[in-house]
Structure formats: structure tokens, C-alpha cells
Amino acid sequence: MTECLLKLCSNIPLAVVSGSDFQKVSSQIGTLATEKFSYIFSENGLVVHSYGQKIKSTNIxxxxxxxxxxxxxxxxxxxxxxxxxxxxxxxxxxxxxxxxxxxxxxxxxxxxxxxxxxxxxxxxxxxxxxxxxxxxxxxxxxxxxxxxxxxxxxxxxKGWDKRYCLQFLKDYDTIHFFGDKTKEGGNDYEIFNDPRTIGHTVTSPENTEAQLKALFPEYC
The missing domain is CATH 3.30.1240.20 (Eukaryotic phosphomannomutase, cap domain)
Incomplete structure (x- = not known):
């Protein structure tokens, strides 16, 4: 999965949005990936890193x-x-x-x-x-x-769900979002259904990789 993401981010902008803090996200996708991704939106986008550097933080x-x-x-x-x-x-x-x-x-x-x-x-x-x-x-x-x-x-x-991160992506015409908690009540639901995104429901890292390869075959 990490290898696929690293190949992708060499060709297209990639971002991660998570409710977890930056340290947890980094441990999940790898330090190298966090340095190469255009954005890491931890804590639903309240903490923003770009290419490994923190650029914004908001306190609850x-x-x-x-x-x-x-x-x-x-x-x-x-x-x-x-x-x-x-x-x-x-x-x-x-x-x-x-x-x-x-x-x-x-x-x-x-x-x-x-x-x-x-x-x-x-x-x-x-x-x-x-x-x-x-x-x-x-x-x-x-x-x-x-x-x-x-x-x-x-x-x-209220209003600080994962859609919060979209304010940093206004320059992008097309935004694909991949998440597993996309049903109502899940923390991916709002951003998955937002008109600014194209939502994809995933069931596992393997399923995510398969969908990415199908969507971007020339880059994976």
C-alpha cells in the first residue's frame, strides 16, 4: 500500500485526512510518505502539514x-x-x-x-x-x-468534521476521497457526500490499493 502511494504522489497531489494526530498518521503510512504528500490533514484538518512541515494548527x-x-x-x-x-x-x-x-x-x-x-x-x-x-x-x-x-x-x-480540510484544496478542480466510515454516523460520511468530492468507499488497505490502481493505472 505504501509503495503504491509513493508512486502516486510522484505524479499527482496526494493528501491524507484523519481524526488521528500527526504522529499516529505518520506511523500508519510511514515517515517518508508524510514528507512526500502534498498535505497531511490530521485531527480532521485542524492540524495541517505540507511535505512534512506544519503550516497550521487550531485548538478546540x-x-x-x-x-x-x-x-x-x-x-x-x-x-x-x-x-x-x-x-x-x-x-x-x-x-x-x-x-x-x-x-x-x-x-x-x-x-x-x-x-x-x-x-x-x-x-x-x-x-x-x-x-x-x-x-x-x-x-x-x-x-x-x-x-x-x-x-x-x-x-x-460542529462544522469541524473532515470537510474542514477542503478549505485548503480550493485550487483543485477534482478531489477523490477514499474512506471506510462513509455511512451516516461515520467520520467519513460528510466529506464522502460533499459535492466538492468524488467519494469512494473502501474496505481495507488492499481494497484501497486496488481502487487506486483501477483509477490511476498509469501511475501505480
Missing amino acids: IEHVGEEILQRFINFCLQYMSNLWLPRKRGNFIEFRNGLINVCPVGRSCSQEERDEFAKYDAKHKIREDFVMKMRSEFHSSPLEFAIGGQISIDVFP
Whole structure:
């Protein structure tokens, strides 16, 4: 997958948008890729790197305020304390520049435990129910909630979903977006359905690579 992306970025502009922080994105796609990509939009685009250099950063505290954030964090900790899961580890709430990442199983879980939770969550709708509670409790707040990745929930100010990154791409006539959480409630849904993008649903890194090769055969 990384080899395919490196070949592509030698010929066409590539960008990554993720709810994860820059360090996590870099570990997933490789340091070399982050230095060659036109943009890395971490934390939904609230932190922007171009060819490995940070060019912009926005902080959620300045927009939402300490009182709402503390009330939300306290609510999540209490809710998760009453959940019984196959495993619980550590780092249940991760505070980032542009969003809060809430993880019922804990982000310090192993890959095996991550996969186990993903299967359990698919059956028991742990995150889906949690998001419904968040929306009910904080319906009048400036916060939005979206299921992201295998194990967590992204929380950010309304309007700060992945579409936030599109403001940096106004000079591009055609933007292809590839994401796996493209159904309503997923953190790819809004940008996938935005009229400024051509959306592609993917199911795995292998499937993503196959779609890229089909779309850009001369560059892969």
C-alpha cells in the first residue's frame, strides 16, 4: 500500500485526512510518505502539514471553552465506568488539538484486543449507543460526534468534521476521497457526500490499493 502511494504522489497531489494526530498518521503510512504528500490533514484538518512541515494548527479549547469540555469529559468517564466489555485497558479519552477521541476499550489496547473490541462493537453497538447518549446529553452544545476507526469516537465542534480540510484544496478542480466510515454516523460520511468530492468507499488497505490502481493505472 505504501509503495503504491509513493508512486502516486510522484505524479499527482496526494493528501491524507484523519481524526488521528500527526504522529499516529505518520506511523500508519510511514515517515517518508508524510514528507512526500502534498498535505497531511490530521485531527480532521485542524492540524495541517505540507511535505512534512506544519503550516497550521487550531485548538478546540479556544472554540468550545473549558466548561463544556470538562462537563463532556466527566460525562464520558462516568458512562464508560458502567460499561462491561471483553477487555478494558488505558487511555480512554485522548485530548488533541482539534478534537477529543473517546475510546471505550482504551487506546493502549493491543492490536488483538482492538480487533476483539471491533467485533464485539459490531454486534453490540457499543459506540453507536454511546454516540446517541452524547447527542442527547449535549444536543444544545457546539459539539458533534462521529464513530471513527475500529475502536473510538471523534468529538469536535460542529462544522469541524473532515470537510474542514477542503478549505485548503480550493485550487483543485477534482478531489477523490477514499474512506471506510462513509455511512451516516461515520467520520467519513460528510466529506464522502460533499459535492466538492468524488467519494469512494473502501474496505481495507488492499481494497484501497486496488481502487487506486483501477483509477490511476498509469501511475501505480
